Amino acid sequence: MKFSIPEKDRSALLYQLQTANLTFQQTYPGDKPDRQPVHTVYGGANLFKADTCVKMGEIALKNLQTYAPNFVVLANVLQLAGHEYLPKHQSEIDALTSKLALMPEALRKQEPAWLAYTVYNKIIAKLQKEAVEDFRIDFEDGFGNRPDDEEDATAVQAAQELATGMKNKTISPFIGIRIKPFTEDLKLRGVRTLDIFLTTLLGQTNGILPNNFVVMLPKVTIPEQVVTLVRLFEILEKAHQLTPGSLKMETMVEATQIIMDDEGRNPLLRIIKASEGRCIAAHFGTYDYTASCGITAKYQTMAHPVCDFAHHMTKVALAGTGIFLSDGATNVMPIGPHRGDELSYEQMTENRESVHQAWRTGFHHTMHSLINGFYQGWDLNPAQLPMRYAATYNFFLNSYDDAVFRLKTFVERAAISTLTKDIFDDAATGQGLLNFFLKAMNCGAITEEEATATGLTIDEIRSRSFYRILEGRRRK
Numbered sequence: 496m497k498f499s500i501p502e503k504d505r506s507a508l509l510y511q512l513q514t515a516n517l518t519f520q521q522t523y524p525g526d527k528p529d530r531q532p533v534h535t536v537y538g539g540a541n542l543f544k545a546d547t548c549v550k551m552g553e554i555a556l557k558n559l560q561t562y563a564p565n566f567v568v569l570a571n572v573l574q575l576a577g578h579e580y581l582p583k584h585q586s587e588i589d590a591l592t593s594k595l596a597l598m599p600e601a602l603r604k605q606e607p608a609w610l611a612y613t614v615y616n617k618i619i620a621k622l623q624k625e626a627v628e629d630f631r632i633d634f635e636d637g638f639g640n641r642p643d644d645e646e647d648a649t650a651v652q653a654a655q656e657l658a659t660g661m662k663n664k665t666i667s668p669f670i671g672i673r674i675k676p677f678t679e680d681l682k683l684r685g686v687r688t689l690d691i692f693l694t695t696l697l698g699q700t701n702g703i704l705p706n707n708f709v710v711m712l713p714k715v716t717i718p719e720q721v722v723t724l725v726r727l728f729e730i731l732e733k734a735h736q737l738t739p740g741s742l743k744m745e746t747m748v749e750a751t752q753i754i755m756d757d758e759g760r761n762p763l764l765r766i767i768k769a770s771e772g773r774c775i776a777a778h779f780g781t782y783d784y785t786a787s788c789g790i791t792a793k794y795q796t797m798a799h800p801v802c803d804f805a806h807h808m809t810k811v812a813l814a815g816t817g818i819f820l821s822d823g824a825t826n827v828m829p830i831g832p833h834r835g836d837e838l839s840y841e842q843m844t845e846n847r848e849s850v851h852q853a854w855r856t857g858f859h860h861t862m863h864s865l866i867n868g869f870y871q872g873w874d875l876n877p878a879q880l881p882m883r884y885a886a887t888y889n890f891f892l893n894s895y896d897d898a899v900f901r902l903k904t905f906v907e908r909a910a911i912s913t914l915t916k917d918i919f920d921d922a923a924t925g926q927g928l929l930n931f932f933l934k935a936m937n938c939g940a941i942t943e944e945e946a947t948a949t950g951l952t953i954d955e956i957r958s959r960s961f962y963r964i965l966e967g968r969r970r971k
Contacts (some may be wrong), residue, residue: 498871521813522764526930528959530937530970531819532629532669534883535778536874538944539637540672548667551877552626558829559618559881562850566582570611572851573858575889577607586684587906611660621884621939626877628938629669632657634688635676635713646684650691658699671709671745677720680801686727697735704741711745714783716752718762725771744773749780751787754808777813778873779805781823783964797823797860806867823865824873829853829882856884862888870934879958884938891940894931902949908965925961933959 538547563569565589570578582588595603595612603609632653634646641649653672660666672692675685689710697704712724721744728742746766748754756762767774784805785795796802809820809875830853831846838846857879864872865886874883905925932946933956943953955964 514526520825524817527813527819528926528933530928531871531934533870533887533934533938534872534874534880535629535631535669535821536627536667536877536880537633537637537673537824538632540632540634541638543653543656545656545663547656548627548630548660550882551667552622552858554877555626555880556619556622558645558878559622562829562847562854563615563881566611566615567591568610569615569848569885570608570855573889574880576613577610580842581611582609600776610892613892614885616764617888617939618881618884622880625668626880627667629707629871630671631669631711632670633800635673635674640753643684643687646688648706649690650688653859654692654695655699655925658696658879659703661700661703662706664665666705669706669709670705671707671711673711673713677712677713677723678714680939682723686751689727690731693731693735697737702735702737704737708747709743711747711778713747713780714749715746715766716750718766721766721769723745725773740773742773743775744770745776745778746770747772747778747780748805748809749783749787751784754805755927760813761808763818767813767816767818769905774818776821776871777809778821778871779809779823779869783878784823787883795826796826797864800959803867806869811869819871820869821871822869824875825857825879826875826959827853827856828858828876829878832878846875854885857882858889860885862890865890887938888940891931891935891938895935895941895945898931899948902932906950925965929956929959929961929964932956 497773498894510783536548536551536935544550559569563572567581569575570581582591592612593609595606595720598606601822603612606612609674610621613813634650638646638649657666657670672689674689676680710728712720716722724744728744729739732739733736746753753763753766754761763777767777778804781797781802782795785799786792788801789797790801807867807889815819823954829850833842833846861872861883862868871881874880902925907926929951932949933940934944935941935948936956943956946956947953951964958964
């Protein structure tokens with residue numbers, strides 16, 4: 496066979512292309528298979544206790560069972576698929592609940608009540624087992640500006656409570672602190688709190704950090720703020736004999752300047768690169784961002800179009816980098832206006848209507864985030880947790896059948912493509928499909944066994960890597 500391109504020229508050109516391709520792949524490795532929490536609860540540092548997350552679960556469960564004592568109420572409030580077919584009277588609801596409980600899952604899925612029944616019971620199980628997935632001990636907006644001696648004391652106390660929670664295993668699986676921003680007026684306070692908190696915590700735990708510990712740096716606008724935090728991390732790691740790189744950070748997208756800088760460029764990727772691999776996530780700050788756009792308080796909601804613009808710009812800048820993205824918070828709390836044990840019928844009705852309206856708002860905001868590819872958001876109150884999980888489970892369960900078909904088809908197609916050794920593109924696409932099931936399993940929406948409907952084995956799913964799955968199958 497004759498060729499027009501000399502082998503020497505071809506090899507030299509492809510070597511140059513290889514260098515460029517590998518550089519691109521290093522910047523855009525694709526979605527991380529690591530677990531991403533579905534939410535982060537922000538709570539004032541002065542209120543944090545070792546058992547805060549446990550108590551939040553108890554409050555959240557009570558809120559759900561008070562205002563939705565059964566799955567039919569929840570389905571009607573949120574208008575979940577099939578709600579129009581559900582019974583109205585309590586005796587009929589009780590009978591249907593008993594019937595569904597005795598059915599095997601495959602048969603139950605054929606019932607109109609399946610989705611609402613499943614979502615409701617998964618929320619209860621989640622609130623009982625792991626109500627809070629991620630918690631941020633907040634020294635910024637949730638704490639406010641206080642005298643130095645008061646913040647110093649709070650930093651010590653919060654660190655001691657976290658150490659106790661680590662010992663008692665009562666903290667969330669992901670946890671961290673949010674310090675004050677590295678703006679010119681608050682940078683010293685941010686560094687001081689970081690130092691006091693970590694010095695106290697590591698002194699209490701013999702130099703051990705909690706699992707998945709992260710430091711949130713808010714209101715980032717320039718890479719130099721991130722660089723400064725990285726240098727401080729290096730000093731702290733050396734002082735406490737931590738493994739280099741142990742301290743991780745997150746940044747916040749809450750100013751217009753982080754979406755577009757003074758030269759008309761999106762600086763987000765440069766800011767992430769400034770962290771030298773330590774930044775793992777970017778969180779959206781709904782209310783600071785809308786305020787920076789000149790939106791008045793009444794209209795500062797997650798549904799405002801300026802938020803969607805910021806989300807899309809963030810996606811464009813960071814998609815494929817492996818940085819976790821989180822949407823912001825709903826500021827409507829599902830708490831009734833009337834308190835006390837002896838409320839009138841009218842007061843209880845008003846409470847119920849107020850909570851249900853807040854539920855709908857939170858549910859739709861979370862669904863909007865999920866549909867737009869943001870699988871994490873903020874919660875500010877334990878009463879918001881039921882709707883966080885209602886929306887999350889509704890999203891994954893409604894998308895399950897389609898996702899099974901797509902991944903199963905892709906696995907079968909990829910298995911046929913055994914003649915080429917270059918499987919990067921296959922792995923990148925397949926990883927995105929696999930991540931849907933990993934996220935669904937992590938939050939309790941589906942089980943590992945349900946994920947095997949894709950044609951993958953449990954061991955393959957547990958590998959969390961589509962690249963390794965393909966390599967394993969092609970070796971057989």
